[in-house]
Amino acid sequence: MDQNKHSEHHHVTGYGVYILVWLGLIALTSITVTVAGIDFGMVALAVAMTIAAIKSALVINIFMHIKFDQPIFKVFLLVSGFTLIVIFVLTFFDFTYR
Amino acid sequence: MANGTVAVSEKTFYEESTNKYSGILSWLLTTDHKRIGLLYLYTIGGFFLVGVVLGLLMRLELIAPGETIVDAQTYNSLFTLHGVIMIFLFIVPGLPAIFGNFFLPIQLGTNDVAFPRLNLLSWYVYIIGAVLVLISLVLPGGPIDTGWTFYIPYSVRTSTNVSLAIFAAFVLGFSSILTGLNFITTVHRMRAPGMGFFRMPLFIWSLYATAWIQVIATPVIGITILLVILERTFGVGIFDPALGGDPILYQHMFWIYSHPAVYIMILPAMGVVSEILPTFARRTIFGYKAIAYSSLAIAFVGYLVWAHHMFTSGISDTARWIFSLLTFIVALPSGVKVFNWVATLYKGSIDPKPPLLWVLSFIFLFSIGGLTGLVVGSLATDIHLHDTYFVVAHFHYVMFGGTGTIFIAGLYYWFPKMFGRMYNIKWANIAAALYFIAFNMLYFPKFILGYMGMPRRYFDYLPEFTTLQEISTVGSWLMAITIIIIVTNLIHAGLKGKKASANPWGGVTLEWQTTSPPPLHNFNRHVEVNHEPYDFSQLKELEYDSK
Numbered sequence: 001m002d003q004n005k006h007s008e009h010h011h012v013t014g015y016g017v018y019i020l021v022w023l024g025l026i027a028l029t030s031i032t033v034t035v036a037g038i039d040f041g042m043v044a045l046a047v048a049m050t051i052a053a054i055k056s057a058l059v060i061n062i063f064m065h066i067k068f069d070q071p072i073f074k075v076f077l078l079v080s081g082f083t084l085i086v087i088f089v090l091t092f093f094d095f096t097y098r
Numbered sequence: 099m100a101n102g103t104v105a106v107s108e109k110t111f112y113e114e115s116t117n118k119y120s121g122i123l124s125w126l127l128t129t130d131h132k133r134i135g136l137l138y139l140y141t142i143g144g145f146f147l148v149g150v151v152l153g154l155l156m157r158l159e160l161i162a163p164g165e166t167i168v169d170a171q172t173y174n175s176l177f178t179l180h181g182v183i184m185i186f187l188f189i190v191p192g193l194p195a196i197f198g199n200f201f202l203p204i205q206l207g208t209n210d211v212a213f214p215r216l217n218l219l220s221w222y223v224y225i226i227g228a229v230l231v232l233i234s235l236v237l238p239g240g241p242i243d244t245g246w247t248f249y250i251p252y253s254v255r256t257s258t259n260v261s262l263a264i265f266a267a268f269v270l271g272f273s274s275i276l277t278g279l280n281f282i283t284t285v286h287r288m289r290a291p292g293m294g295f296f297r298m299p300l301f302i303w304s305l306y307a308t309a310w311i312q313v314i315a316t317p318v319i320g321i322t323i324l325l326v327i328l329e330r331t332f333g334v335g336i337f338d339p340a341l342g343g344d345p346i347l348y349q350h351m352f353w354i355y356s357h358p359a360v361y362i363m364i365l366p367a368m369g370v371v372s373e374i375l376p377t378f379a380r381r382t383i384f385g386y387k388a389i390a391y392s393s394l395a396i397a398f399v400g401y402l403v404w405a406h407h408m409f410t411s412g413i414s415d416t417a418r419w420i421f422s423l424l425t426f427i428v429a430l431p432s433g434v435k436v437f438n439w440v441a442t443l444y445k446g447s448i449d450p451k452p453p454l455l456w457v458l459s460f461i462f463l464f465s466i467g468g469l470t471g472l473v474v475g476s477l478a479t480d481i482h483l484h485d486t487y488f489v490v491a492h493f494h495y496v497m498f499g500g501t502g503t504i505f506i507a508g509l510y511y512w513f514p515k516m517f518g519r520m521y522n523i524k525w526a527n528i529a530a531a532l533y534f535i536a537f538n539m540l541y542f543p544k545f546i547l548g549y550m551g552m553p554r555r556y557f558d559y560l561p562e563f564t565t566l567q568e569i570s571t572v573g574s575w576l577m578a579i580t581i582i583i584i585v586t587n588l589i590h591a592g593l594k595g596k597k598a599s600a601n602p603w604g605g606v607t608l609e610w611q612t613t614s615p616p617p618l619h620n621f622n623r624h625v626e627v628n629h630e631p632y633d634f635s636q637l638k639e640l641e642y643d644s645k
Contacts, residue, residue: 072286083314083401090402090420091350097414 011068021062028055049088110518114618116214129214130618135200136516137221142196145187145228146505150581152180157540157574160567163559173557174243175258179235181246182263186270187228189501190359193366194277194312195224197508198305200516202281204609204616205299207290207625212283216276223273230266234259245555247356250337250348254329261327268323271316274362278312281305290608292627296390299607299631300383303390304369307397311358311365315401319355322348349411353404361400363497365393367504368435371457374511375439377605378454379446382632385438392431399428406475410484418477425475432468436461451603452526456507459534463499467492470545485555488548494541503533506584513588514598518615521591525583532580539573601642606634610642 032051040047061067066074111132115124125133156176159166168176199217203210211217235241242263244253253260285306289298298306326348328334335341337348376383383389405413405421439461448454470492474480483489514520543566548554552563559567601610606629612621629636 079310080314086401087318087354090405090417091354093420094346094350094405094413094417097416098412 011065013062013065013068017062021058024058025055109617110613110615111618112615116618127218129210129218131199131203131211131214131217132516132616132620134217134221135196135198138191138195138199138224139516141221141225141228142188142192145183146192147581147585149180149183149188150578152176152183154574154578156180157571159557160559161571162567163561163564165557168557170557171243174245174555175241177555178242178245182231182242182267184497185246185359185363186267187231189363189497190274191224191270191277192363192505193370193501193508194281194305194308194362195220195273197301197370197512198277198281198366201512201609202284202302202305203288204612204620205302205607206284206288207293207608207621207627208284208288209619209621211280212287213280217280220273220276220280223269223276227266227268227270227273230262230269234262234266237262247352248326249352250326250329250343250345251339253326254338261330264323264326268320271320271323274312275316278309278316281309282313285309290625290627296387297627297629297631298390299369300372300386300389300393301366301369304365304372304393307393308362308365311362311397311400315355315358315362318351319359322351322355325351346408346411346413349408350405353407354401357404357407358397358400360496361396363501365396367460367501368393370504370508370511371439371460372435373605373607374453374457374507375442376632376634377511377603378449378451378457379443380449380604380634380637381442381446382630382634383438384441384444385434386630386632388434389438392434395431396428399424399431403428403475406480409477409480422475422477422480426472429468429472436465436468449604452523452530453507453511453603455527455530456503456510456533459530459537460500460503460507462534463495463503463537467495467497467499470495483548485553486548487544487552487554490554491541491544491548494544499537499541503537506533509584509588511603512609513591514602515609515614515616517592517595518598518613519591519595520598520602521587521595525587529580529583529587532576532583536573536576536580540570540577541573543567543570543573599642601640604637604642606636606640607631611640 028051032048035044035047035051038044060077066077111130115128116130116133117124117127119127125137128134128137155168156173159168159173159176199211237259239257239259241258242248242260243256243258244260248260248264253264285298285302325334325336329336329338329341329343333341335343337343337345339345372383372389402424403421405417406425409418409422439457470488474483474489474492510521510526544552547563547566547570550563552559598614600612600614602614603610608621608625608627609616
């Protein structure tokens with residue numbers, strides 16, 4: 001009975017979705033490489049970081065199954081992600097105005 | 099707090115093992131959180147004593163101007179090793195690994211942590227890290243001499259064994275992360291029936307907040323250390339300006355971990371204080387939720403202030419005033435705790451046993467440490483005081499006066515439960531009084547020396563500093579005597595002390611509702627929680643004889 005209960009919560013993702021996400025990740029990587037060749041100045045970093053964040057979100061949600069898991073894990077991830085953003089922003093108060 | 103009466107245990111966890119082995123193997127392969135806590139106690143306690151000896155040697159060198167017992171290079175290694183051992187091997191793992199391991203599952207009313215094998219692995223990883231530190235001392239090149247902060251560019255250019263020593267810190271970080279993961283999972287998954295988050299003892303709250311810092315902040319120092327090793331080995335220009343790197347970036351990355359690490363060190367101590375005070379004031383803690391939330395607030399705000407270590411390093415003016423402003427915010431949750439502790443004592447039925455005396459010392463010493471933190475957190479005053487003895491005095495008041503004092507308070511509080519024996523109360527009281535005098539003799543002169551301009555990390559000084567340096571050195575001898583008294587008293591008690599009852603202090607949290615020492619699975623009954631954590635109305639139901 002416990003096993004049945006467990007399987008009710010178990011989400012199965014189709015191969016199609018995985019392949020689609022994989023292609024998406026490759027496309028985003030190509031964009032990162034292309035953008036790196038163009039001189040955007042300070043914006044280049046922001047663009048690269050944004051693309052990296054989207055890729056992370058895809059991997060974490062789909063490949064690592066967080067999207068289908070209990071909300072508490074999302075909270076844990078958001079706390080960690082938020083801390084990272086705060087650290088980046090505070091560090092740039094030094095680098096930007098030095 | 100729990101239903102049913104405490105049954106007399108047949109066997110304690112000393113007599114029953116989680117594995118089939120006996121003797122030393124039953125300890126080295128144990129997955130029992132209590133035994134692992136004790137393994138940590140013996141190893142961490144050993145390294146603490148090594149750190150103390152190094153500190154005493156430094157103080158002896160400083161008894162007079164000029165070279166006294168060691169040369170400048172040896173002195174550089176002494177203060178580096180004193181820092182590395184005290185920070186990475188004693189104070190960061192100290193309270194969570196020893197008391198956290200032993201008491202977190204018991205206070206939650208469960209039989210072990212969520213991942214017992216991972217718990218044992220954490221201890222082995224700690225030991226590997228410690229052995230690497232020791233190996234770095236004897237290999238050609240000599241002991242590391244950079245200071246415990248390993249600042250670039252010196253740490254890239256010195257020929258001492260920097261790579262191995264910092265790799266040891268990297269390995270120790272893993273131990274810290276694994277313990278943190280274990281505690282977070284245990285708190286979420288393994289609380290006894292009836293124990294909601296707001297029925298958890300405050301020590302658990304502090305360990306929970308600490309565990310989050312361990313998990314989120316420690317990887318940053320790991321990455322930083324690997325980058326320094328890369329730079330030393332392959333000459334990659336990340337931090338060294340001669341190679342096109344940015345040395346201030348190193349300081350940012352170092353302190354992004356190391357400032358939150360200060361809260362890894364102090365938060366569990368604050369948790370122990372919140373356990374001891376209600377027990378010896380015989381009343382519930384004042385402001386339970388405020389203390390619980392302030393632990394989380396300190397853990398979070400601790401991430402926002404790291405660059406106050408870097409005011410004179412050349413960071414931008416904008417960053418300097420922002421970080422100075424943010425630093426003052428940490429004082430708020432810390433102040434919430436101190437006021438709630440003092441309010442807990444108000445109109446309590448005070449029982450001045452040794453653990454309480456140490457906590458009272460803590461409140462005094464930690465307040466001095468905290469308030470002088472505001473002096474160096476202020477941008478203008480820090481320019482004058484940076485890298486002077488004032489900073490040395492400040493962090494010793496916070497780290498040793500705070501966490502170190504509570505390490506001993508925790509030992510005195512939980513010793514009867516851990517070992518089932520009672521120490522000599524009279525000698526414990528004498529040690530508490532001596533400690534308070536020795537501590538202030540040893541460290542208070544450093545505030546004045548720092549204000550007068552004595553720089554830190556110098557093995558020599560101007561003649562006008564002699565008197566204060568001498569007072570400090572004599573204080574270090576008194577401190578050594580105090581530590582000898584404490585250790586002797588506890589070892590004697592462990593071997594020959596009187597048998598301790600299940601509840602010698604009249605505590606009401608779950609660890610006082612099982613035998614001393616506890617059985618292998620912590621409780622000989624089903625635990626269900628139906629009281630607030632510090633509800634002393636249940637004391638008459640528990641086995642407590644106030645005589």
